[in-house]
Structures are given as C-alpha cells and as structure tokens.
Amino acid sequence: MKRDGHIHSPYCPHGTTDTLISYIEKAIHEGFDDITFTEHAPIPAGFEDPTPDQDSFMTIEAFHQYVSEIQKLQTVYAHKIQIRLGVELDYIVGFEQQTSDFLNEFGHLFDDAILSVHFLNYAGRYTCIDFSDEVFQAFAAEVGSVEEVYTLYYDTVIKSIKADLGPFKPNRIGHPTLVHKFQLAHGQSIDDDAQIRHVLNIMQEYGYELDVNSAGLSKKYCQESYPAAPYIAYAKELGLPLVFGSDAHQVCDLHNYYTDIMD
Template sequence: MKDGHVHTPFCPHGTGDPISAYVERALELGYSEITFAEHAPLPKGFTDPTPSMDSAMRLEDLEGYFAALEEVKRSYKGRIKINLGLEVDFIEGFESETKAFLDEYGRHLDDSILSVHFLKLPNGRYDCLDYSPGTFGAMLEQYGSVKNLHLHYYLTVLKSVQSDLGTFKPGRIGHITLANKFQLKYPLMESLGEEVSEILTEIARREYELDYNGAGTAKPLCREPYPPDWIAGKAKLLGIQLVYGSDAHQVKELGQGLDRMQIRKKHEEA
C-alpha cells in the first residue's frame, strides 16, 4: 500500500501535526510507502489570490522542508519507504517561472505531483478554483455557466499535461476532477467525456501517473474521489498507473476514501 499525496506542517492551510505522526499512522495502516508532497512555493511574480494567501509554503521555508524530510527518512529507514516530494502548481502564464523553479530544486525530489488549483479568468485575474463555494460561485459569474468553468478547468489541466516544464517536470497529474469539489451545490448537468478522454490519452501517451485522490470523498459538496469511478476505469483501460493519494492535511485523514475506491476493491480481492 502506498499513499502518494500527503501534506505536512509546512502547509500554511494544514495543521501542526508532526511529520513523524503521519509516518507512525502510515505504519499502523500497513503502508509500505508514503510520499510527502507539500504545496511548492508559488512561482515568482504570481500573487496568491485567496483571501488568506495561504495556498503554498513560502520559498524561504523550502530548505527547512527538505531537511525535515531527510531527517525523517533517516529515522524510519528500513521500516517504510518515504519519498520527499512536492505538489507543484501549473499556472497558465507562469510556465517559464515554474520550469526555472524545478530546474533549481527538482534534483532534491524523489516524487512529485502537478496540479491545477488556479484558473486565469477571462478578465485576466486568477482565482483559486477549490478555495470555497463562494469563490466558485463568483467564478461562475465570470464564465457564465458551470459547464464553461469546467471546460476551462479541463483545458488548463490538458495544458499542464502538455507543458514543457523541463527535466524535473512531475510525472503524476493531481486530482484531475477538482472542479467537482462543490458539485452538489453547483452540479454539472452535461457530460464532458470527450474532454476527459483527451486528457487521459495525453497522460497515457507520456506515460504519466494519475493521482487517485480520496480527499473528495470527505468534502461535503463532492462525496466522490478525484477522479470518480468512471474516469478511473477509463484510465486503467489506457494503462495509466493510478496512485492512491489521501491528500491528507492532518494525520487523521490518512487513508480517507479508500473504502469508496477501486484500489481498495483490488486490494481486498488480492
């Protein structure tokens, strides 16, 4: 069992739960491998649009994060495989800055995830797609409909897959249906199967992995994994490796969603 998407106390919107506590809980759950993938510092020149401006760790904390992970790797050597990773934001218009960051720091990483949280609005502003139902509703006013917002999100995810971010570009695409986080309040009434299939085809062609993220199951307005079963099934048919991620921001969230996901069914069958 592997959890490929776990956060740490270095996350400004997480908790103070120590990294060692995550590892101890992972051992209790029977994990053989865990990736700590903290939110990478946002690219130079980009201003966090969230009200609390707490989407990612600060650049000045990065070396401390690396040192903390190296220490915990040494402490638990031989008991569990611990990967030092980052969750890197793909932000349209900041590709060169992101590449420069990865060129400088990517050599330190054992594993990494490329995710879309921020969308460039038609008026040129950026907003954080998953910050709150209110923010999502305000974005709908800009895009005109739930469908249009989802279309732009998937187009941005596709761009992230296709982007040239250099040698250290993350090889796993994060929570590709994050736009569904508030779907019980803002339902998408039409299928976007073609758009999803195009993304999956590109992921398969590049032999990237897919973050099979359990966090959505715990979100009160989502109640399903990112991605849901029908997309996970398509991914498996294309030979895409699904990597379970709890996306835990506190110790008690490790393992979330496993009881609802195909990976658990496969594990039980084995």
C-alpha cells in the same frame, strides 16, 4: 504494496500542526510501505495568491526546512517505511518559466512530485477554483456558466500535461477532476464525460501517472473521488499507472478511503 503518494504536512500554511512523525507513525500502523510528502511548492516568482489569506503556498524558508526535516526522517525510518520527498507543484498559465526555474534549481531533491491545477486564468485574473463554493459560483458567473468553468479547467489541465517544464517536471497529474469539488453546491448536471476521458487519453499518450485522489469523498459538495470510480476503471483500461493519494492535510485524513478505491 500499500502506497499513499499525496500527503501534506505541518509546512502547509492552510493545513495542520500535526507533526511529520505522526503521519509516518500512522502510515506504519496502517500497513503502508511507501508514502510521499507532497507539500505545496513555493509561490512562483511574480504570482499573487488570490486567496483571502494568501496561504496556498509554502514560503521558500519553510520549503528549505521541509526538505531538511524529511531527509532526516527518511534515514530514521528507513528500516520501517519508504518515505519519498516531494512537492505538489501548481501549473499556472503564464508562469511556466518561473515554474521551470524552480524545478531546475530544486528538482534534483525530489523523489516524487505531482503537477496540479488549482488556479484558473480568466481575462488576466486568477481564481483558486477549489477555495470555496462561493468563490467557485462567483467565478462561474464571471466566466459565463459552470460549464464554461469546466471547459477552462480541463483545457488548463491539458496545457499542464503538454507544458515543457524541463527535465524535473512531475510525472503525476493531481486530481484531474478537482473542478467537481462543488458539484452538489451549484447543482447543475454537467456532461463532462468526453472531456475527462480526453484528459486521461492525453495523460496516457504523454506517459503520466494518475493521482487517484480520495479527498473529494470527504468534501460536502463533491462526494466522489478525483476522478470518480468509472474513470479510475477507464484509466486502468488505458494502462495508466495509478497512485493512490489521500491528499491528507491532517493526520486524521491520512489514507482515507484507500480500501474503497484501490481494493
């Protein structure tokens, strides 16, 4: 079975206008049996998006349209491909209750979901660490070093794994080495081997799936999957369930590097 469990959509405000049908038709053409649309969930109540265009999240109005359209397409394509309705949910330190409230209200709708860390809290201020290499390096200077950013990132991922977000909490952790996105920009060699293995061990202990995310291979300053190949092998040794995710934000990115990673 070929599955892509991390796909965005035209409902992503920083994504594409490519239609949901164009994603589905490409998946069928490339022999995929199972796909999940995991659009960014609406912003938690009270959180202010720190990105310049404040375009990290769906609006609640777009969310309702997104759910409705995918549910219709599930019926239309039921004889050709399994389409799962999901979200990529941000874990944001200090907004656990708001996140739980969202899941308690809407979690019953989802067939699948991903829990990811994009925003880090330092000194009461939030930064989107995958927004740009300039933002990343400015944040590293603020925190003290690139190494400190890595430590804060992995600590936050571990908090996301252990957080009580209620019965509808996603059971897959998204791109757990996203902090590597700008590793070739900052040019520092950070030994985070033990931290990555620790994260994977905790995921195994708590019963989570791993988002084997190919998007980093297309990123200028990353050039590796999230996580990289040695850690995918380690996750297999641990018995972690692996779910490939292209993290496509446009149709041309759909399923990229599937064969390289999963075969």
